[in-house]
Amino acid sequence: xxxxxxxxxxxxxxxxxxxxxxxxxxxxxxxxxxxxxxxxxxxxxxxxxxxxxxxxxxxxxxxxxxxxxxxxxxxxxxxxxxxxxxxxxxxxxxxxxxxxxxxxxxxxxxxxxxxxxxxxxxxxxxxxxxxxxxxxxxxxxxxxxxxxxxxxxxxxxxxxxxxxxxxxxxxxxxxxxxxxxxxxxxxxxxxxxxxxxxxxxxxxxxxxxxxxxxxxxxxxxxxxxxxxxxxxxxxxxxxxxxxxxxxxxxxxxxxxxxxxxxxxxxxxxxxxxxxxxxxxxxxxxxxxxxxxxxxxxxxxxxxxxxxxxxxxxxxxxxxxxxxxxxxxxxxxxxxxxxxxxxxxxxxxxxxx
Amino acid sequence: xxxxxxxxxxxxxxxxxxxxxxxxxxxxxxxxxxxxxxxxxxxxxxxxxxxxxxxxxxxxxxxxxxxxxxxxxxxxxx
Numbered sequence: 001x002x003x004x005x006x007x008x009x010x011x012x013x014x015x016x017x018x019x020x021x022x023x024x025x026x027x028x029x030x031x032x033x034x035x036x037x038x039x040x041x042x043x044x045x046x047x048x049x050x051x052x053x054x055x056x057x058x059x060x061x062x063x064x065x066x067x068x069x070x071x072x073x074x075x076x077x078x079x080x081x082x083x084x085x086x087x088x089x090x091x092x093x094x095x096x097x098x099x100x101x102x103x104x105x106x107x108x109x110x111x112x113x114x115x116x117x118x119x120x121x122x123x124x125x126x127x128x129x130x131x132x133x134x135x136x137x138x139x140x141x142x143x144x145x146x147x148x149x150x151x152x153x154x155x156x157x158x159x160x161x162x163x164x165x166x167x168x169x170x171x172x173x174x175x176x177x178x179x180x181x182x183x184x185x186x187x188x189x190x191x192x193x194x195x196x197x198x199x200x201x202x203x204x205x206x207x208x209x210x211x212x213x214x215x216x217x218x219x220x221x222x223x224x225x226x227x228x229x230x231x232x233x234x235x236x237x238x239x240x241x242x243x244x245x246x247x248x249x250x251x252x253x254x255x256x257x258x259x260x261x262x263x264x265x266x267x268x269x270x271x272x273x274x275x276x277x278x279x280x281x282x283x284x285x286x287x288x289x290x291x292x293x294x295x296x297x298x299x300x301x302x303x304x305x306x307x308x309x310x311x312x313x314x315x316x317x318x319x320x321x322x323x324x325x326x327x328x329x330x331x332x333x334x335x336x337x338x339x340x341x342x343x344x345x346x347x348x349x350x351x352x
Numbered sequence: 353x354x355x356x357x358x359x360x361x362x363x364x365x366x367x368x369x370x371x372x373x374x375x376x377x378x379x380x381x382x383x384x385x386x387x388x389x390x391x392x393x394x395x396x397x398x399x400x401x402x403x404x405x406x407x408x409x410x411x412x413x414x415x416x417x418x419x420x421x422x423x424x425x426x427x428x429x430x
Contacts, residue, residue: 089416090401117416121363122403128396197393225418323392 019217034072041065059250066242066288070157074238074284075227077156082226085117086219090126092116097135097143106186109139110178113146120148120316124323131194132201138186145337146178149312153230154283161291169348170304177308177340184336193329237285245288254297261306263299263349272302273341276309277334286310300352305345313337354384354428359395359405365418366390366404372424373406382428 045052045061052061093116097109118126123144130140150171159167191199214222248257262268279286286307293303318330325333356373360366370386377384389395398407402416406427413427 091415094401118402119363121361122401122416124361124392125359125395125403126401128392129399129401132396201396222417 016215016217019220023220030072030076034069037065037069037072040068055250057250059246062249062292063242063246066161066245066291067239069160070238070242070284070288071231071235073157073160074153074234075231077153078227078230079223081152082117082223083219085115086214086222088112088116090116090118090122090129093143094130094133094135097130097139098133100135100139103183105136105139106142106179106182107175109135109142109182110146110150110175113143113178114150114152116143116147118147120320123317124320127321127324128198128201131198136186137191137194138182138184140182141185141333142178142182145181145312146175148283148314148317149178149308150174151283151311154287154307154311157284157287158290161287162294166294166300166304169300170307173304173344174308174312177312177337177344181336181340185333188332190329190332193326193332195324195326198324234282234284237281238288241281241285242288245292248289248292249295252296257293257296257298261293261296261298261302263301263352268299268302269305269342269345269349272306272345273309273338276306277313277338278315279310280314280316281310283311299349301345301348301350304348305341308341308344309338312341354382354409355387356384356428357387357389357398357407359389359398359400359407359415360403361392361395362388362390363403369404369406369418372419372421373428376421376424377428380425380429384428 041061041064044064045057048057048060050056050060052058093112096112097105100108127140127144130143131137155167155171158170259265260268261272290303290307293306294300313334318334321330321333354377356377358366358370358373360369366388370388373384373386377386389398395403395405398405399412400415404418405415406413406419406424408427408430414423419427
């Protein structure tokens with residue numbers, strides 16, 4: 001899948017080995033650059049006429065360290081994910097999930113939600129495609145929640161910026177919420193709150209698309225295309241997120257952070273969710289903020305709740321879903337997912 | 353005369369796909385009528401789950417992402 005027409009003739013002439021060698025060279029270069037980020041950022045910071053340990057110095061150091069780091073991580077993750085996901089498609093996932101009414105349909109749907117390539121702009125046709133093929137509503141929700149909630153970009157950045165322990169905690173709980181919320185929504189028998197025209201649809205004609213026969217080089221091209229598209233789209237969110245993270249890192253006193261995002265007050269977790277839901281950004285934009293929060297001593301449970309609500313529950317997506325779900329169902333959906341997020345937040349504030 | 357339908361809610365890639373189809377048709381000298389389908393219900397009824405999707409003379413040939421230029425030529429000249 002080439003993304004531009006004018007150079008496709010040229011690329012067709014590129015022999016396979018050039019692609020393999022190019023990817024290998026890029027991976028080595030990536031690794032070398034990634035290893036030099038600390039000296040590089042310290043050097044850049046030293047160019048500014050401010051003391052390194054001043055508020056401004058701390059903020060600048062955070063920014064110039066995080067920008068190349070996040071962009072490198074993002075590029076690597078998106079490429080690898082793009083290649084892996086080229087083995088999956090919504091059509092294949094639908095065929096796997098169709099008729100899975102057993103209990104393990106939920107975790108399976110959550111897993112496929114992470115692996116199947118889909119963008120939020122096609123969540124409505126995807127939703128209809130699933131439901132009309134007889135996939136239970138709850139299983140469909142597990143799929144739709146898991147996709148953004150435990151997306152590889154969020155997990156990879158969390159791993160790179162905050163560490164493997166918290167990334168693992170996030171993975172386990174994000175996955176659990178997607179599974180359990182789907183199960184609960186399924187048990188509530190909410191089919192009557194689908195928009196009427198959706199209920200009237202009987203099994204939609206399964207698109208009789210010919211099976212894609214992609215070569216390995218085709219899959220690498222998919223990865224490159226994904227990098228171009230996604231990094232080209234989210235870099236501005238990344239810069240904004242790191243800017244906010246840098247301001248917090250440099251200027252917000254720890255005492256205030258402990259008071260607002262600490263784990264002692266009962267209201268800290270729900271307010272993190274209330275603030276998080278209307279915030280519309282993606283995982284790449286929010287994780288630098290999370291990094292700064294945790295660095296300043298914010299409670300883990302409160303921070304996890306904030307991050308999950310920003311990533312998994314977004315107002316624009318709910319507005320898109322309004323085409324297929326009645327308002328009541330959207331509210332129940334948001335309520336069940338929020339309950340899972342709140343429970344996770346309280347649990348970790350209690351344990352830590 | 354071929355009827356090419358492009359299924360998509362109006363995202364950026366849908367517009368790019370439309371441009372690709374028109375450019376390819378012109379280059380191949382194929383007479384096409386391009387229709388855009390943006391309504392969620394119609395998109396779903398056509399069996400498209402990932403957009404943009406493309407159908408040629410009522411037959412779905414592609415769904416999800418930009419089409420490959422070489423294969424697009426194949427669909428249009430078939």
